[in-house]
Amino acid sequence: MSSASRCLLGTTLTPFLYPFSPTELRYASRYLRRFAQTRWNSSTTVSAPESYDEQPVNSDLSHLNPSPDSYSATPFIDSCRLTLQAGNGGHGCVSFLREKFIELGPPNGGDGGSGGNIFIQAVRGETSLHKIARRGQLKAGNGSHGQGKSKGGRRGEDILIQVPVGTVIRELWRHDPVKEEEDRWKLSSGRRDAVSTREKWLLHPASQPSEIHGNDMPTLPPPRRPHLAAMQPEEPIRLDLDQPMQTPMLLAAGSMGGLGNPHFVTQNSLMPKFATKGDGGLKLVIQFELKLLADVGLVGLPNAGKSTLLRSLSNSKTRIGDWPFTTLQPNIGTVVLDNHKGRNTIRRMKTGELRTNFTIADIPGLIEDAHLDKGLGLGFLRHVERAAVLAFVIDLSAGNAVSALKALWKEVGEYGALKSREFNEETEQRFRSEDATDWSPTELAMEMEEDDADIQGFPDPLKLRKLPELALPPITTKPWFVVATKADLPQTQDNFLELQRYLDQLKDGGVPHPSGDRNAWKRKVSAVPVSAIKAEGVQRIPEVVISLLDD
Ligand SMILES: Nc1nc2c(ncn2[C@@H]2O[C@H](COP(=O)(O)OP(=O)(O)OP(=O)(O)O)[C@@H](O)[C@H]2O)c(=O)[nH]1
Numbered sequence: 205m206s207s208a209s210r211c212l213l214g215t216t217l218t219p220f221l222y223p224f225s226p227t228e229l230r231y232a233s234r235y236l237r238r239f240a241q242t243r244w245n246s247s248t249t250v251s252a253p254e255s256y257d258e259q260p261v262n263s264d265l266s267h268l269n270p271s272p273d274s275y276s277a278t279p280f281i282d283s284c285r286l287t288l289q290a291g292n293g294g295h296g297c298v299s300f301l302r303e304k305f306i307e308l309g310p311p312n313g314g315d316g317g318s319g320g321n322i323f324i325q326a327v328r329g330e331t332s333l334h335k336i337a338r339r340g341q342l343k344a345g346n347g348s349h350g351q352g353k354s355k356g357g358r359r360g361e362d363i364l365i366q367v368p369v370g371t372v373i374r375e376l377w378r379h380d381p382v383k384e385e386e387d388r389w390k391l392s393s394g395r396r397d398a399v400s401t402r403e404k405w406l407l408h409p410a411s412q413p414s415e416i417h418g419n420d421m422p423t424l425p426p427p428r429r430p431h432l433a434a435m436q437p438e439e440p441i442r443l444d445l446d447q448p449m450q451t452p453m454l455l456a457a458g459s460m461g462g463l464g465n466p467h468f469v470t471q472n473s474l475m476p477k478f479a480t481k482g483d484g485g486l487k488l489v490i491q492f493e494l495k496l497l498a499d500v501g502l503v504g505l506p507n508a509g510k511s512t513l514l515r516s517l518s519n520s521k522t523r524i525g526d527w528p529f530t531t532l533q534p535n536i537g538t539v540v541l542d543n544h545k546g547r548n549t550i551r552r553m554k555t556g557e558l559r560t561n562f563t564i565a566d567i568p569g570l571i572e573d574a575h576l577d578k579g580l581g582l583g584f585l586r587h588v589e590r591a592a593v594l595a596f597v598i599d600l601s602a603g604n605a606v607s608a609l610k611a612l613w614k615e616v617g618e619y620g621a622l623k624s625r626e627f628n629e630e631t632e633q634r635f636r637s638e639d640a641t642d643w644s645p646t647e648l649a650m651e652m653e654e655d656d657a658d659i660q661g662f663p664d665p666l667k668l669r670k671l672p673e674l675a676l677p678p679i680t681t682k683p684w685f686v687v688a689t690k691a692d693l694p695q696t697q698d699n700f701l702e703l704q705r706y707l708d709q710l711k712d713g714g715v716p717h718p719s720g721d722r723n724a725w726k727r728k729v730s731a732v733p734v735s736a737i738k739a740e741g742v743q744r745i746p747e748v749v750i751s752l753l754d755d
């Protein structure tokens with residue numbers, strides 16, 4: 205390379221390839237180092253190193269042994285009432301073709317678009333109804349009106365309601381304008397009816413009153429329903445969504461749009477100045493209720509360590525405190541099944557369902573006589589009843605574990621017996637009154653007075669009668685196991701061994717079931733010793749849970 209070209213490289217090309225020459229680089233790096241140092245020094249004046257020192261070395265410990273204010277409360281609602289409205293159909297259009305050399309063209313009004321539908325889908329991953337509960341009213345989009353040049357109206361927007369698996373849906377009230385129209389049509393046997401005529405026809409602004417009442421008006425077409433309406437659940441709606449759904453299910457179909465004026469051309473009337481209005485959408489008041497709160501429910505005395513156990517198994521940030529009743533409402537955590545290498549494992553259950561996780565509910569503590577509504581009482585036991593598997597959390601450091609287990613089962617068993625007595629009485633009463641159906645929304649609606657309906661035509665949900673309690677499987681038939689916690693504390697080993705001996709005897713039928721129910725489940729009962737605060741022994745719990753869920 206010639207010296208001239210080397211010089212050219214040095215002065216022109218090099219700066220593009222390497223922004224700094226070697227000497228410049230040396231200066232720059234020295235400058236950057238000094239700059240970084242001054243920046244670090246200035247930041248240390250805001251006492252950063254001290255605060256770093258204060259941080260515990262093991263971040264797991266801070267997650268499992270947090271200060272009482274370090275928690276995040278997740279909203280939780282397990283039952284709610286919603287008012288739903290399927291979309292109204294758009295109106296048909298009255299229009300005539302107008303072109304340069306066609307002054308009085310044929311009618312060309314488009315039909316109205318049909319209203320939006322309401323779909324429902326049960327999905328895994330949702331654990332509470334709070335998202336839909338806070339909306340109160342859900343309304344699908346209305347179809348838009350037809351337009352000239354034979355343009356049909358746009359369909360209304362559909363809405364999809366996603367609920368947790370285990371939601372039961374029951375109808376409380378309905379108003380179906382199309383059904384009303386059908387009944388009226390049947391009564392008048394297709395004859396022209398003055399009231400419906402005025403209500404249903406949409407007239408051209410230039411129409412004369414004589415035209416409306418004259419004999420030119422055709423017979424009103426019969427009420428129509430969209431094809432999709434055939435897939436609507438039967439009245440009254442009662443759905444038990446206990447499996448995740450691949451595709452959403454139709455809850456309420458939107459109504460049909462009105463007909464444009466070309467539909468009413470006859471030999472006698474070639475230029476009809478009327479179209480029909482779209483039908484009103486179906487209105488429903490629906491009760492949503494969680495039948496299944498979580499796959500596992502943690503049942504234990506106050507302060508037993510349930511919330512700490514939930515934290516050690518999942519990522520949840522439930523509140524932990526060294527006092528009873530720290531937890532006042534259920535917290536749901538999700539446990540992801542993995543191979544401890546950060547990769548999900550997929551488990552195929554006997555039902556064919558694929559599982560990558562399960563949910564755990566941390567439920568408030570239970571005290572003696574909870575079944576008589578003491579402490580958080582019946583509200584708490586309602587949540588226990590809604591778990592698929594029960595995990596009895598027993599504090600090994602707080603006295604005899606077998607007595608603690610028996611005390612817990614006594615409360616749970618008494619509640620189960622109370623519920624089945626109530627259910628039998630209710631069923632008997634229903635049969636005695638020769639009314640075999642669960643409930644009747646029309647009967648509920650009749651109880652309402654006219655002025656109870658609010659401005660949008662919905663009743664006040666609070667004024668509707670209470671639905672009967674859901675029939676759930678008895679608590680004693682649920683699979684259960686024991687989590688013996690605080691095993692890190694001294695002198696807890698003998699207590700655990702005694703508990704294990706008791707459970708072995710129970711399994712072999714040597715001792716009666718602690719609930720007193722002879723048919724209670726006890727086939728695979730076991731105890732897992734853990735120290736939730738140190739996250740030791742908790743790794744066995746997912747295995748036990750999956751085997752019981754699959755039982
Ligand atoms: N040594 C030890 N302490 C624990 C363990 N698990 C929980 N604790 C402590 O026990 C106390 C109560 O724990 P929580 O998890 O709040 O108990 P809880 O059952 O949820 O209590 P409530 O919500 O009031 O019913 C806290 O001070 C925890 O730090 C454990 O495995 N070992």
Ligand SMILES: [Mg+2]
Nearest residue numbers: 510511530531
């Ligand atoms: Mg708690």
